[in-house]
Amino acid sequence: MDREMMDCTGYAPPPRGRPREFDLDNALAVALTLFWERGYEGVSLTDLTEAMGINRPSLYAAFGNKEALFGKALDRYVSDQLGYVDRALEAPTAREVAERLLKGALAMQKGNAHPKGCLHVINSVACGPEAEAVRAAVLARETVAKDALTTRFRRARDEGDLPPDAEPRAITAYVVAIMQGVALQGGAGASHRELKSLIDTSLAMWPGYREQRR
Numbered sequence: 001m002d003r004e005m006m007d008c009t010g011y012a013p014p015p016r017g018r019p020r021e022f023d024l025d026n027a028l029a030v031a032l033t034l035f036w037e038r039g040y041e042g043v044s045l046t047d048l049t050e051a052m053g054i055n056r057p058s059l060y061a062a063f064g065n066k067e068a069l070f071g072k073a074l075d076r077y078v079s080d081q082l083g084y085v086d087r088a089l090e091a092p093t094a095r096e097v098a099e100r101l102l103k104g105a106l107a108m109q110k111g112n113a114h115p116k117g118c119l120h121v122i123n124s125v126a127c128g129p130e131a132e133a134v135r136a137a138v139l140a141r142e143t144v145a146k147d148a149l150t151t152r153f154r155r156a157r158d159e160g161d162l163p164p165d166a167e168p169r170a171i172t173a174y175v176v177a178i179m180q181g182v183a184l185q186g187g188a189g190a191s192h193r194e195l196k197s198l199i200d201t202s203l204a205m206w207p208g209y210r211e212q213r214r
Helices: 024-038 045-052 056-063 066-081 083-088 094-107 119-124 129-158 168-187 192-204 209-213
Strands: none
Touching: 024 045, 024 056, 024 066, 024 119, 045 056, 045 066, 056 066, 066 083, 066 119, 066 129, 083 094, 094 129, 094 168, 094 192, 129 168, 168 192
C-alpha cells in the first residue's frame, strides 16, 4: 500500500465519500412535481429515481426514505407556493382575509408553471396503509393553518368586523372548503372564469357583507 496513503499509526484512513453528482435543490423540485401530479401513493421509488436522475442509494443518502422525501417536498411546497396564506392573515378585515386566500388559491390554478390542484388536498385523501403517516402529516399541517385562521376570525368578531353571532370555526371551514373546491375543480380542468365566478359568489355571501353595502 502506498505509504502516503497511511497515517502515523500505519493504518490507511477510510476512503472519502464520493461527492454527490446531482443538484439537491433541483432533485427535490422534481420530486415535488411528481407528488403534486400523482399523489404520494401514485409515485413509486422507481418513478422518483428515474425522474430525479439518481439511484436509490443516492436518494436514501440525500433525503431518507420515500416518506422523508415527501416531507421535504411538502416543506418546499409550503415555502414556495403557500406564502400568500400568511400574508392573507395580515389583511385589515376578515373579508379581505378570505378574499386574499381565495384569490391566492385561484392564482395557483393559472398557467402551466406547475401542476394544477393542491398538493395538500391530493394527499389528504390518500387512504392506503403506506400513505397513512403522510396523510396524518398533511392533516396536522392543515389543522395548524385552520387554527390560525379561526383565531383571526375570532379577533374580527371581537372587534366588530364580523357579526356577533358569527362562528369563527364555521367561517374557517367555509373558506377552506371553497379553497379546496377551487383546487379540485382547477385540477379537473375548470376554466379561470368558472373558478373566479365561484370565488365572487362565495364572497358575496360573506357574513354581514350585504348589510354593509346598503
